[in-house]
Amino acid sequence: MESQTALVVPDEDNCMVVYSSSQVPESVQSIISRCLNIPEHNVRVITRRVGGGFGGKAIKAMPMSINYYTFILPVAAACALAAYKLRRPVRTYVNRKTDMILAGAGRRHPMKINYTIGFKSKGKITALHLDVLINAGMSIDVSLIIPWNFVGSLKKYNFGALSFDIILCKTNNSCKSAMRAPGEVQGSYIAEAIIEHVRLTFR
Structure with a gap:
């Protein structure tokens, strides 16, 4: 599988042509334009078939800026900055x-x-409440999408009244990143565990 790569070619009229192995070329374009302080239409990003990125080429191939946090992840942006200079x-x-x-x-x-779950005598689930602590590591990376994906994957079952408290925790561990359906795997696992827990009460 191809590792993180980028090729940036300065073009006429202060334009940059960026060949990036990122899964999200539109974000690469936006972030490089901000990094170089040039309009987005001056940055042309070309991404060939990524194939087998599994999330590793979603964020790590570019710098990421969310709200006031900026994390310089040095592949496409560093390459663009060097080519620009x-x-x-x-x-x-x-x-x-x-x-x-x-x-x-x-x-x-x-x-x-x-989690706390309510169900009727015949096993029909009527309510579910979850308290979730998510280890985001030392920086935010893709952690903001994890709660959304987690809750979305729970909705494969009808849990009736669904409520949740989700807290992203900054820790002294390495940052966590996108990896093949981020958040959805954990949500699917807990959904199946809850169904199994209810089933076992009727043995």
Whole structure:
């Protein structure tokens, strides 16, 4: 599988042509335009078939800016900055070991989940409340989408009245990142565990 790569070629009229292995080229365009202080239409991003990114090429291939937090993740943006300053093509290639540290070290978001469930005598679930603590690691990365995906994956079952308190926790661990359906795997797991828990009460 291709590691994190980027090639940036300065073009005429203060334009930049960016070849990036990112899964989200529209975000690469937006962030590079802000980084270089040029209009978005001056940044052309070309992404060939990514194939097998599994989330590792969603955020780690570019810098990410959410609200007032900025995390410089140095592949496409660093390459664009160098090409812009040098006015010549620049290519960045991250070797496999560094790529695994950059894209793979975050892994999935660990969670601590307590739940309270209500159900009728025949097993029909009428209510579910969850208290969820999500370990986001030392920086935000994609953590803001995890609660949304987590709750969305719970809705495969009709739990009746559904309520939840979800807290993203900043910890001293490595940052967690997108990895093959981020948040949805954890949500699916807890949904199945709850159904199994209810089933076992009727043995």
